Amino acid sequence: MSIPCPHDARPLTIEEAEGHIGHLCETCGGLWLPRQYIESLAHLRNFSAKPFYAAILERPKFRSTIGCPAGCGTLQRKSVKGIDLDFCPGCHGIWFDRGEVAAMLKDYPHTANGGGSSGGDAGDVVDFVLSVLDIFN
Template sequence: MKKLMCPKCIERLRTEQYRHREYRICFYCEGLWLNHAQISEHGILIEKEKIGDTKLSCPSCEDVRLELVSSNGVQVEECPQCHGAFFDKNEIDQFYRNYQSVDSKELAADVTNGVFKMIKFSSTVLGIFRTITRLSP
């Protein structure tokens, strides 16, 4: 499986399982990458408007720049080729508030209540490990 890199901070996106679903998460900036199948399954970003271009690269496609799109008051970066989308942490919160379908609310709740709790725990452990290794003689 191809290692996907976060378009924001260029760290490796981690695959996390929660409620039998896979999520691609950045442990550093707490961003979320959803592929086109996940977006379609949950009925999000159906009606969208392109706002502009970004300098961010798509984690899935090579040499494709993400576009900034707006949908239901939420601005996210979307790939014009594979139609995957990257959500910043604050965009996940907006997404939860603005989307009304049951599927999209369930996805947002899974991410904010389950996946990000795992990230915060893992990030804390990672931070402690880094501190210990720096302090070791």
């Protein structure tokens, strides 16, 4: 079963970054990250899904114009750290428009155990963001 792009309903392509699976739209450059992907970021970055989702849920919601690629209904648009995220309150997946993944991840450097040779310095963040841009954008 393919997951459709919420903008044009074309099938999303399954892509991998750092061992995690995301769903890329080759047309618009958008990216669907399911809840499991968001939660797995804690293994590689100074990131915890619980406060991240709490920040999303406490923000005022605006009705998005796009549907959940997983079929849950209409997404909610929330502004978090200056990024407008399209969030599904049902499955907790997030739709990122082109470039929004890189913008979000710049605030969450690698953990000391999470890959990269320098233990989470700025070079690791730049390397990761560039790899995300190469793979998902």
